[in-house]
Amino acid sequence: MQNETKNASDDLEPLVDAAGTTHEAVAAGEARIVSLVPSLTELLCDLGLAPQLVGRTGFCIHPREVVRSIPKVGGTKDVRLDRLRELAPTHVVLNIDENTRDTAQALVDVVPHVIVTHPCAPEDNAALYSLFGGIFGREQEAARLSSGLADALTEAASLRVRVEEERVLYLIWREPWMTVSHQTYIASMLERVGWICLPDVHEPRYPSFEWDAEWLTDVQRVFLSSEPYRFRERHLGEVSSLSGRPASLINGEMVSWYGSRAIAGLRYLTALRAELAGLPATVPALPRV
Template identity: 35%
Template sequence: MGSDPDGTPRVVSLVPSVTETLLAWGVTPVACTRFCEQPDIAHVGGTKNPDVAAVVALRPDLVVMEREENRLDDHAALEAAGVATEVLHVTSLDDVGPETARLAARLAELGAALSPDAGTALASGPAPTGRGVRTPGVVAFVPIWRRPWMTVNRHTYGASLLARLGVTVAFADEPQRYPEVTARRIAAAAPDVVLAPTEPYPFKPRHLAELEQFAPAHLVDGRDLFWWGARTPAALRRLAVELDEMEPGR
């Protein structure tokens, strides 16, 4: 709609992991969501309730969205206002390279001066180093919500990340990607470990005692588990080290 005077495209990111990735590429969005952890960038609401009018008023060249994190209604409203969008969809490690490459190509078309490896560093799928790859068979319960308990099945980015490290999520074969499960079912699944992420539910040390009823419980950085993009290679390495320290299944 209108690049800045220096030719830099005006980009709005409605996806926290995309905001982080753009900054790693040397592209500073003109706005992002309040969940993006960037206090110096204007905020335009949340991922599920962005201020569409505020986004339109910024006259962005591109708004980046994600099929699951953002709502179809907001996408439709932006399109109706004549705002260009790029909708990404990542459900596994294998998606990260192609989707980030597609975003990098779109930004390059708009004249963004990207870092040399933008969109290519992840194309081959990063591999962990060290002792992080364990014999498949370790089962982890990964709660993403509490009261009721909710978790992830195998067709999610977080589960794919753990699978690369030799860990299978409990309830991997559930038909829903984010199933609700009871305490009785969790206990029956007999996980080797509970990995309690700090988001989307803000699990904290005080919650670990409750989770210990199922298996030894550990906090993990929810961003490392669920934010894909520039974070992915380092997240794999960090999680590999953390799993080694937990020693589940050894």
């Protein structure tokens, strides 16, 4: 009878990226991948796809020993399209926030498959794992990461009910002083352990501010991130004096990197939240900076 034969792939969810583009699954060994996003480079390696990575940006530094031998194609916002073209990739992965629209548009004429990502919250990483796992034939590895993410989210939620919400200022730059808005992935990560970012704005995403701003009176704690500006111990006294609040260094990679790093990042924040609240840590603490 007609139409009774059904392929196994018919039951699979379509592989749709953040730009709404549907992608076909390919055998991992047949893909030549360039990653223009540090977090995604790390994720691709954790999915077992390092042998298929033929290009990266200079900011793609993890895992260090693996990426060292992968050619660079410039930065996240100044991609060398000529160099990228020489590498003959079948796929390029990028991110709406970290790469420019001009780069994305130029890549359409250079590369057969452009995969666009845009995780806005830690939960979004599960879909990211599935997308890459489905496209590049790494479904089992993606499922393993999704399980780890679910566990880390559960651990964070378990801690959050044991602590009171705390309003925080998360510093990312100095001269001018800059922080993050509620629309950012960073703010979403912090919120999972009960740290609420101020100011309470959605735009701009990374606002600058002066220390006499009225909303600063509601801040209870200040974090100095290790990236993009590398705050160090010597800045703590300055910030404590300016803010009149407790100030701590925080590992920016653990808070802002998505992909597979989100799992370690959530556990890092859970341990740090417990430590600063004077509670026993439910997961091992990780390096702050």
